[in-house]
Amino acid sequence: MNKGAQTRAAILDHAVAIAGVHGLAGMSIARLAGVTGMSKSGLFGHFGSKAALQRAVLETAAEQLARSVLGPAQREPTGEARLRSLFSRWLAWIDADERPGGCPLLFASIELAERPGELRDFLVDHQEIWIDRIRQMCQKAVAEGNFREGLDTRQFAFEFHGIGLGFNFARRFLADSRALTHANTALDRLIAAAS
Amino acid sequence: MNKGAQTRAAILDHAVAIAGVHGLAGMSIARLAGVTGMSKSGLFGHFGSKAALQRAVLETAAEQLARSVLGPAQREPTGEARLRSLFSRWLAWIDADERPGGCPLLFASIELAERPGELRDFLVDHQEIWIDRIRQMCQKAVAEGNFREGLDTRQFAFEFHGIGLGFNFARRFLADSRALTHANTALDRLIAAAS
DNA sequence: GCTAAAATCGCACGAACGTTCGCATAGTTC
DNA sequence: GAACTATGCGAACGTTCGTGCGATTTTAGC
Numbered sequence: 001m002n003k004g005a006q007t008r009a010a011i012l013d014h015a016v017a018i019a020g021v022h023g024l025a026g027m028s029i030a031r032l033a034g035v036t037g038m039s040k041s042g043l044f045g046h047f048g049s050k051a052a053l054q055r056a057v058l059e060t061a062a063e064q065l066a067r068s069v070l071g072p073a074q075r076e077p078t079g080e081a082r083l084r085s086l087f088s089r090w091l092a093w094i095d096a097d098e099r100p101g102g103c104p105l106l107f108a109s110i111e112l113a114e115r116p117g118e119l120r121d122f123l124v125d126h127q128e129i130w131i132d133r134i135r136q137m138c139q140k141a142v143a144e145g146n147f148r149e150g151l152d153t154r155q156f157a158f159e160f161h162g163i164g165l166g167f168n169f170a171r172r173f174l175a176d177s178r179a180l181t182h183a184n185t186a187l188d189r190l191i192a193a194a195s
Numbered sequence: 196m197n198k199g200a201q202t203r204a205a206i207l208d209h210a211v212a213i214a215g216v217h218g219l220a221g222m223s224i225a226r227l228a229g230v231t232g233m234s235k236s237g238l239f240g241h242f243g244s245k246a247a248l249q250r251a252v253l254e255t256a257a258e259q260l261a262r263s264v265l266g267p268a269q270r271e272p273t274g275e276a277r278l279r280s281l282f283s284r285w286l287a288w289i290d291a292d293e294r295p296g297g298c299p300l301l302f303a304s305i306e307l308a309e310r311p312g313e314l315r316d317f318l319v320d321h322q323e324i325w326i327d328r329i330r331q332m333c334q335k336a337v338a339e340g341n342f343r344e345g346l347d348t349r350q351f352a353f354e355f356h357g358i359g360l361g362f363n364f365a366r367r368f369l370a371d372s373r374a375l376t377h378a379n380t381a382l383d384r385l386i387a388a389a390s
Numbered sequence: 391g392c393t394a395a396a397a398t399c400g401c402a403c404g405a406a407c408g409t410t411c412g413c414a415t416a417g418t419t420c
Numbered sequence: 421g422a423a424c425t426a427t428g429c430g431a432a433c434g435t436t437c438g439t440g441c442g443a444t445t446t447t448a449g450c
Binding site for chain 2: 114155163183
């Protein structure tokens with residue numbers, strides 16, 4: 001890896017963390033330069049614009065999510081087991097200490113919900129794909145007989161997603177120690193109703 | 196009402212809307228002055244600091260929520276009916292056109308999740324009370340025999356809240372037309388399991 | 391080890407930010 | 421209507437924002 005690419009990756013690691021705390025808009029180049037030990041202009045040169053930096057942050061976060069949540073889950077056996085694996089890895093990703101603010105993509109989605117533009121489009125695409133992945137896994141569980149025939153898989157994905165959002169809120173904002181138990185219980189109930 | 200209080204209220208109405216789109220940090224005094232037709236300094240004088248303005252915005256939003264969601268629900272008969280009323284009014288509040296960005300308190304909670312301070316404390320208090328209200332209504336439904344004895348009311352409140360978050364996300368961010376149906380189905384399932 | 395390219399820096403810019411101030415005007419009270 | 425206060429404005433402050441540019445250092449290929 002080039003020196004440039006190397007530096008760029010290091011910058012983005014810090015940037016994801018900052019964006020998780022202060023949001024994409026609150027992630028200023030001066031602050032980012034401070035924590036990376038670079039000059040503003042030196043850092044800026046890697047991206048060319050603030051928007052490009054924000055875009056790179058979202059792409060980095062999406063890659064990290066794919067690598068540490070979706071990827072491992074897809075190596076599990078299909079059906080209910082894979083769904084459960086995805087769920088627990090997703091919660092762990094949200095709760096990870098090294099990434100303050102929980103899931104940066106969730107934060108950015110709320111932040112940009114009413115602000116049309118390239119960044120928002122990227123996020124909508126990502127989140128729609130994410131929810132559809134859940135639906136597909138659910139569909140697979142139906143096909144394999146884990147879940148009952150005729151199950152509304154879209155409804156399942158909606159509720160699955162809602163539990164994750166509730167966990168993100170309870171854990172990161174309210175610092176509720178019971179959040180994990182509640183989320184797991186909710187998933188058990190969801191799966192039981194689907195079986 | 197004084198001229199001052201009147202103007203202040205008008206400012207805050209606009210401020211809640213702007214905060215719902217751009218967040219508390221992105222709600223600049225210049226922008227707010229623009230939509231209210233005032234000068235920056237004239238507007239600023241009503242609050243004395245940006246932080247005080249932000250605080251007033253949160254208090255205004257909390258009052259609006261209490262007036263249009265919690266209050267009416269508490270005039271319904273207790274038990275399951277009141278919970279259902281609270282739920283549908285909550286969804287309507289999230290989906291209201293005149294308040295872009297959904298629930299401004301939800302947005303602010305995510306925004307300030309990792310930024311300790313007076314504003315965050317206010318929000319944590321508010322959200323804990325909100326979730327506890329759900330729990331209390333659930334408890335009442337148990338006492339009245341709508342719900343089964345021994346029901347975990349905290350768990351119920353967690354799931355109830357998660358459905359609302361899922362609806363907020365699907366409706367405001369993904370613009371999913373099926374969100375309302377999904378949320379209502381999820382609530383039915385939650386209540387059926389509690390009965 | 392030389393050289394071209396890439397990376398980084400210091401510096402400066404215009405714009406927007408929150409905030410302050412003195413002054414005019416509008417509202418309220420008698 | 422006079423006296424007083426509350427309200428609002430315009431101009432300016434110092435700071436921070438994203439961005440551009442020329443100079444300088446570091447890296448990579450021969």
